[in-house]
Amino acid sequence: MKNDLFEDIKSDRSFTGNLGRILLFLVFLLVLDYTVSFFLEKGITRYYGLENDADIVLVGHSHLMLALDKETIERKLGVRVAKYTRPGVNVHDRYIMFQHYFSGHNKSPGIVVYSIDPWLFTSEGLSANSYKLFYPFMDNPWVDRYVHAEAKDLFDYFGHKFFRSSRFDVLLVNAAFRGYLGNWSNLKFGELDRAALKREIDSGEYRKITIEQENIRWFEKTLDFLAEKKVTVILLNTPIYHLLTDIQPEKYAAAMGAIRMTAARYPNVRIVDISQGLSSQPRYFFDAVHMNPEGQRTVTGIFARTLDSLVDHHQAD
Amino acid sequence: MLFNSIAYFVFLPLVVLLYFLLPQQWRNIMLLAASCYFYMVFIPVYVLILGFTIVIDYYAGIYLEKFQGDRRRYFLILSIVANVSVLAFFKYYNFVNNNISVFLASFGYINPVPDLGIALPIGLSFHTFQAMSYTIEVYRGNQKAEHNFLTYALYVMFFPQLVAGPIERPQNMLHQFYEKHHFTLDRLITGSKLILWGLFKKVVIADRLAAYTDVVYSNPHQFGSSTLLLATFFFTFQIYCDFSGYSDIAIGSAHILGFRLMQNFNLPYLSRSISDFWKRWHISLSTWFSDYVYKPMGGNRVPRYRWVFNIFTVFLLSGLWHGANWTYVIWGGLHGAYYLVEYTAAIIGRKTGLDKRIGSSIVWKIFQTMYVFVIVLVAWVFFRASSVDDAMYIVTHMLTGFTLQLYTGSSAFETVVSLALILLLFVVQLFQYKGIAGIYFFPSRIPWLFRWTGYAFTIILIGMLGVSSEKFIYFQF
Numbered sequence: 127m128k129n130d131l132f133e134d135i136k137s138d139r140s141f142t143g144n145l146g147r148i149l150l151f152l153v154f155l156l157v158l159d160y161t162v163s164f165f166l167e168k169g170i171t172r173y174y175g176l177e178n179d180a181d182i183v184l185v186g187h188s189h190l191m192l193a194l195d196k197e198t199i200e201r202k203l204g205v206r207v208a209k210y211t212r213p214g215v216n217v218h219d220r221y222i223m224f225q226h227y228f229s230g231h232n233k234s235p236g237i238v239v240y241s242i243d244p245w246l247f248t249s250e251g252l253s254a255n256s257y258k259l260f261y262p263f264m265d266n267p268w269v270d271r272y273v274h275a276e277a278k279d280l281f282d283y284f285g286h287k288f289f290r291s292s293r294f295d296v297l298l299v300n301a302a303f304r305g306y307l308g309n310w311s312n313l314k315f316g317e318l319d320r321a322a323l324k325r326e327i328d329s330g331e332y333r334k335i336t337i338e339q340e341n342i343r344w345f346e347k348t349l350d351f352l353a354e355k356k357v358t359v360i361l362l363n364t365p366i367y368h369l370l371t372d373i374q375p376e377k378y379a380a381a382m383g384a385i386r387m388t389a390a391r392y393p394n395v396r397i398v399d400i401s402q403g404l405s406s407q408p409r410y411f412f413d414a415v416h417m418n419p420e421g422q423r424t425v426t427g428i429f430a431r432t433l434d435s436l437v438d439h440h441q442a443d
Numbered sequence: 444m445l446f447n448s449i450a451y452f453v454f455l456p457l458v459v460l461l462y463f464l465l466p467q468q469w470r471n472i473m474l475l476a477a478s479c480y481f482y483m484v485f486i487p488v489y490v491l492i493l494g495f496t497i498v499i500d501y502y503a504g505i506y507l508e509k510f511q512g513d514r515r516r517y518f519l520i521l522s523i524v525a526n527v528s529v530l531a532f533f534k535y536y537n538f539v540n541n542n543i544s545v546f547l548a549s550f551g552y553i554n555p556v557p558d559l560g561i562a563l564p565i566g567l568s569f570h571t572f573q574a575m576s577y578t579i580e581v582y583r584g585n586q587k588a589e590h591n592f593l594t595y596a597l598y599v600m601f602f603p604q605l606v607a608g609p610i611e612r613p614q615n616m617l618h619q620f621y622e623k624h625h626f627t628l629d630r631l632i633t634g635s636k637l638i639l640w641g642l643f644k645k646v647v648i649a650d651r652l653a654a655y656t657d658v659v660y661s662n663p664h665q666f667g668s669s670t671l672l673l674a675t676f677f678f679t680f681q682i683y684c685d686f687s688g689y690s691d692i693a694i695g696s697a698h699i700l701g702f703r704l705m706q707n708f709n710l711p712y713l714s715r716s717i718s719d720f721w722k723r724w725h726i727s728l729s730t731w732f733s734d735y736v737y738k739p740m741g742g743n744r745v746p747r748y749r750w751v752f753n754i755f756t757v758f759l760l761s762g763l764w765h766g767a768n769w770t771y772v773i774w775g776g777l778h779g780a781y782y783l784v785e786y787t788a789a790i791i792g793r794k795t796g797l798d799k800r801i802g803s804s805i806v807w808k809i810f811q812t813m814y815v816f817v818i819v820l821v822a823w824v825f826f827r828a829s830s831v832d833d834a835m836y837i838v839t840h841m842l843t844g845f846t847l848q849l850y851t852g853s854s855a856f857e858t859v860v861s862l863a864l865i866l867l868l869f870v871v872q873l874f875q876y877k878g879i880a881g882i883y884f885f886p887s888r889i890p891w892l893f894r895w896t897g898y899a900f901t902i903i904l905i906g907m908l909g910v911s912s913e914k915f916i917y918f919q920f
Contacts, residue, residue, distance in 0.1 A: 131463040134626040144628040155899045162903055281449060292906030296651075299907070300856040313855065322665075 163290035167262055169302025170294075173310075175208030179233035182206075182433070185223050186241025186362075188213045192312050192416045193364035194239075195426040202430045208235070209310065212259055213297065216249060217344040219256045222272060224348060226260065229268040234355055237433070240348070242361045242397070243415075244371060244381040245333060247341040261286045261293035312422045314412035318367060323414050327373055332414075335377035337384055345385075349392050359395040360433075361385065364425060365404040367414040400428050444484040446692040447646050447911070454481065458602075459699055463626040471597055471620055474700075481602040482565075489564040492529060493600065499525040500574045501595045507581045508588035515582060522578040526571040533563050538767030566606030568764055572731055574599050577613045579735055586613040594620050601702070603693040607686070609707040609727035616702075624701025634699035636898065641691025642909075643901050648864045649684035650910035652677040655852045655861065660827055663837050670850040671841035673858075678827045679820045680865050683712065686725070712819075713876050715811040717781040720819060728764070732757050755779045765826070770834055774825040781818055860908065 135141055171177045175196065182205055184190060191211035200207050210223055220240065228234070257276035263269040264287060277283035286293050294302070304310065326332055352359050363382075371378045389395045404410055410421030417425060444451050458477045462470055483490050503522035507515050537558045544554035577598065580586035589595040598616055599605075659666050659674035666674070690707035697704045707727050714720035721729045740753045755776065762775020792798035801807045821838060828834035852858040874880035874889070881887035887894060 129464065130466065131460075131626055134463065135628075137625075138627050138629075141628050144632060148628075148632070151895055151898070154895055155902060158896070158899045159903060162907075289906050291903045294907050296857050296860055296908055297854065299860075300854070 159289060159291050163293060166291070166294050166299060166302040167265075169305040170262060170298055171305070172308075173301040173305030174210045175206070176210065176227065176230065178206060179231050180206045180208035180235050182208070182237045182239065183224075183227055183235045184209045184211060184239045184241075185220050185227075186211050186239075187215045189243055189364050189366075189415055190239070190241035190362070192314055192412070192418075193241075193422060193425045194362075194429060195312070195422050196310050198423075198426045199430050199433065203433060211241075215259065216256065217246060217341045217348065219259060221344050221348040221351070222256070222260060222269075224351060225272075226263060226266060226269055228351075228355060230266055234357055237358045237360060238352060239360045239362050242363050242385050243366060244335045244378045246345065246385060247337045247381060248333070248335055249338055249341060250333070250336070262298060264293060312417065312419045314416055314418050316412055316418060318408040318411035318413055320369075320408055323367065323369060327369060332370060332373060335374050335381050337377075337381055342384060342388065346388060349388065349395060353392055353394055357394065359392070361389055361395060361397045362429065363397065363399040363401050365401040365410065365417065365421070367408065367411050368405045370414045371405070398429070398432050400425060400432075444481045446689060446696075447642060450484070455696055455699075459631075462624075462700055467623050471593055474602075475593055475597045475600060478597065478600040478602040478605060482600065482605055485565045485606075486562065492533075492564050492567075493570060496526055496529055496571060496574055497596050497599050500578050500599075501589070501592055503578050504581045504588040504595070505590065507578060519578055519582045523575060526575050530567060530571050533559075533561070533567055535763075535767045569608045569610055570599050570605060572610045572728075572764075573604075573608075576610065576731060576735065580613050586617070589613075589617055601697070603697040603700075603702070604704055607689050607693070608725075609690060609693065609705045610731050611705060611727070615705060619702050622701075626701075630701065631699050634695040634697075637695030637698065638692050639695075639898065639901055639905075641688040641693075641695060643688070643905055644684035644691065644868070645688030646909035646911070647904050648861075648868060649681045649688060651857070651861055651864065651908065652681035652684070654910065655858065656681055656827065658852070659850065660829065660833070660837075663828070663833050663840075666850055667846040667848045668841050668844055669846055669848065671837050673849065675820055675824055675827075675837065675841060677861060677865075679712075679816075679823050680868065682823065682826070683708075684868070710872050710876050710882070712816055713812055713872060714815050715808060716815060717778065717785050717818070720815055721778075721782075728761070732761055736760060751783060754782055758782065769831050770825045770828055773831065773834070774822050777822045777825065781822070864908075 168177075182199065182203075184194060184196065184207065188211070191209070191213070194209070196207040196209040199205070208227070210227060212219070212223075215223065224238070255278075257273050260269045260273055264273055270287075273286070274283055277286075349359065386397060389397055404421070404424065410417055410424060412418040412421075444454060454477070458474070461473055461477075465473055479490060482493065500522050503518045503525075506518045507522075510518070540554065540556055540558055543556070547554050577586065577589075577595075581588050589598065594617065597620055598611075598613065601616070604611060656674045656678045659670055660678070663671060663674075687708040694704045694707070705727055707725060709723040709726065711720055711724040714723055737753055737757045740756065741749060742753065743750050745753065758775040758779030759772055760775070761778075762771040762773070765771045765774070789798070824837050824841075825831075825834045828837060852861075871880060875882040878885075879888050889897075
């Protein structure tokens with residue numbers, strides 16, 4: 127029996143030529159895709175400081191990203207710092223970030239800095255579908271297994287596995303360019319708009335502190351893992367503008383208490399709180415939770431002095 | 444089913460494969476079944492509304508052909524009333540009822556009639572207009588009545604243009620369902636290229652810009668002039684990329700199947716007059732209003748005051764077609780006013796001889812293009828704003844009290860990327876305007892290596908910068 131489609135193909139004189147062009151284009155696309163993704167991956171690896179073994183690894187979300195200046199710490203303490211911070215990462219993501227770091231580096235860092243805040247155990251407002259954050263590192267076998275297990279369907283996994291540039295988004299493109307330019311500056315210029323914040327708080331549009339047991343478990347798992355790796359862990363509480371915590375004082379105390387209680391079980395963990403004194407000064411803030419460049423300079427200066435003694439101690443060991 | 448969903452990119456190849464594998468007599472049946480499925484993915488029960496108007500218009504067409512004299516007119520009226528009633532009920536009921544409530548409230552009365560709590564069937568304005576063009580053309584004798592019910596149903600329901608056009612005419616579409624379409628790889632390639640460009644405009648540009656405009660327009664009173672101006676500038680490109688992107692995917696999809704849909708956009712932001720703009724923007728709708736409203740009212744062959752009335756009627760109806768809100772009516776009215784001011788200025792130009800002195804200078808042409816862009820941008824404020832109050836606030840504040848305090852979106856880099864994408868779009872359109880790059884299926888003069896790099900980067904940018912969105916702006920109309 128004759129089939130119309132096959133007849134059409136037989137009578138299409140340009141079919142072979144066009145098919146050849148399609149195949150050639152696909153090869154061209156794959157090469158370009160690989161080149162773009164290679165370029166971007168190298169860029170973000172530099173940006174996060176993952177290309178070499180580091181002495182200090184900073185892990186956290188945008189609070190930490192904007193609160194600490196890695197270049198100042200490196201210059202003042204003479205150490206190599208990896209600042210592996212990504213917007214919106216929750217406690218589970220941070221566990222994966224540590225796994226990722228340690229799976230790709232033979233030398234263990236002496237110190238890791240883990241950013242804490244009163245919302246550490248709150249899921250709302252942070253990343254959902256966290257595994258997507260790790261797409262760019264799918265060439266790392268550990269990350270690949272993790273993404274494979276978490277991906278919502280096969281298209282999700284294989285789409286990002288083979289179409290490599292789709293592993294990146296606009297924020298990662300930014301990070302890659304900054305990695306190549308060696309630019310880790312805080313670009314959140316401007317000062318907290320207190321009136322706007324007050325309006326948000328009055329209308330109830332602020333992030334509520336909650337304590338979720340699942341998140342406490344991930345936090346403990348992370349500290350267990352870091353204890354196994356025999357690294358000193360600093361839980362760093364960076365400043366948050368006081369109005370946000372004053373509005374929910376009991377929950378604030380409960381969240382910080384839960385962090386302290388968990389940390390107390392680990393001899394390698396200490397808490398550094400540099401929020402006191404700074405959290406009431408709006409000039410240090412871009413918004414209620416993020417530092418501006420002036421705030422970052424101040425926080426980094428204080429933290430570098432705290433770290434100094436620890437680094438000396440580690441180098442003596 | 445959304446054109447920018449993974450499901451569509453499984454659906455389309457399957458339909459194409461089945462269409463060309465099946466014998467001719469089964470192809471339209473398969474296309475109709477696929478179109479029903481495509482529509483029912485949104486809200487399944489609404490296919491019954493479509494079915495209702497299809498049945499009415501199908502029989503109206505047959506009786507229009509069968510009878511002579513006044514009886515023909517009755518069938519035309521029946522068809523138009525049925526279509527307009529469905530549209531009025533679903534789209535304008537709440538609008539009218541709200542206005543009655545406001546009117547009664549001003550006298551201290553409460554409107555006892557409640558609003559309808561139902562969603563508007565997707566693309567209702569598009570397929571009712573397409574259905575009406577059929578009965579009107581049969582009435583005028585420009586089109587023979589379609590006696591095959593399935594073919595007529597497919598004319599209304601053909602999935603590429605079912606929910607957001609182009610609004611086709613029966614003379615262009617119906618005969619295509621009887622033609623035997625042959626598969627060619629060349630058409631697959633050219634159709635795919637258009638789909639790719641449409642997808643790029645939709646998911647990379649429009650949806651990225653939407654992230655900014657949605658925040659600003661949802662609460663405009665919180666932002667300063669520069670932010671309001673930037674948000675409106677972004678919306679001007681968002682709506683173009685959203686709707687023209689949809690049209691490109693529709694035309695490209697139909698092209699692969701061998702169907703020719705009409706061009707819906709032709710570089711509208713490079714227009715040099717408002718009348719030129721309306722020949723380039725949503726062409727299928729503006730020609731619909733021209734053919735079925737403006738010309739039957741007498742067009743420009745009437746006394747001057749009637750002509751002004753005709754122009755305003757068409758633009759106000761066009762505004763109302765887009766949505767049941769006074770903001771859309773004002774948007775249409777503004778375009779009507781622009782049109783009349785431009786017409787008057789052209790007369791003055793001719794009388795004073797200014798048009799001959801400066802009309803051909805390149806500076807004047809650039810000025811005209813910029814002036815049209817700016818007035819269209821101002822009108823878009825009314826189109827996008829949630830209320831007339833918001834729109835008035837934005838218009839009065841975006842051009843006064845200029846401040847550099849700019850909301851930079853979720854990140855400044857994203858806003859810079861948005862601006863870069865608009866620049867890229869502008870460059871591509873300039874190339875298309877100059878005939879260097881192809882528009883729709885016209886050939887390109889760009890060397891193959893640059894073209895291939897362009898296509899490859901388009902795919903890469905869709906994968907990398909594409910934003911997933913659950914809607915197209917024009918679906919609501």
